[in-house]
Amino acid sequence: MSTTPDTANGSPPAEMVCIACPLGCRLTVGRSASGELSVTGNRCPKGVAYAEEETLSPKRIVTAVVRTDSEAFPYAPVRTDVPLPRAMAAGLLQQLYSRTVALPVRMGTVLVEDVGGTGVKVLFTRNLPPAEVPSPGAGAIVSSGQTSSAPRRLERGRSKQRH
Numbered sequence: 001m002s003t004t005p006d007t008a009n010g011s012p013p014a015e016m017v018c019i020a021c022p023l024g025c026r027l028t029v030g031r032s033a034s035g036e037l038s039v040t041g042n043r044c045p046k047g048v049a050y051a052e053e054e055t056l057s058p059k060r061i062v063t064a065v066v067r068t069d070s071e072a073f074p075y076a077p078v079r080t081d082v083p084l085p086r087a088m089a090a091g092l093l094q095q096l097y098s099r100t101v102a103l104p105v106r107m108g109t110v111l112v113e114d115v116g117g118t119g120v121k122v123l124f125t126r127n128l129p130p131a132e133v134p135s136p137g138a139g140a141i142v143s144s145g146q147t148s149s150a151p152r153r154l155e156r157g158r159s160k161q162r163h
């Protein structure tokens with residue numbers, strides 16, 4: 001499905017790839033002199049919606065790090081929960097880079113409740129300190145899924161083969 005580009009006296013057509021599904025259709029987006037958008041190359045209506053949003057009101061997931069009060073873990077990663085209008089990304093990054101947060105923080109905890117009245121939240125994307133960090137003086141940590149009984153099971157298996 002597509003609408004025919006009509007760019008007579010309008011803007012030159014723009015090329016973009018639809019990312020609304022894995023097919024990744026190559027879209028051509030034109031704008032007529034009256035401002036009407038036209039889209040070709042899309043295989044379904046989602047491509048038109050994607051092209052319109054990308055042309056008229058592009059949005060992006062914003063990822064960043066914020067400083068912490070910890071020397072061991074000086075930065076905590078964060079991201080918006082949904083795409084933010086691209087024009088607001090620079091302001092948000094400036095706000096995030098000026099902050100310092102106190103550890104611990106938990107993945108999924110909200111750092112910013114409402115970015116500029118959009119309803120978009122900023123969330124921590126990692127537990128800090130991470131759960132696997134050993135406390136001072138503790139022994140080496142066995143990676144998840146392994147236990148100290150694993151070598152014993154291996155020994156039992158070998159002894160069975162000998163019989």
Ligand code: SF4
Nearest residue numbers: 018021024025044047
């Ligand atoms: S236009 Fe439709 S089929 Fe093509 S990539 Fe976008 S969502 Fe997928």
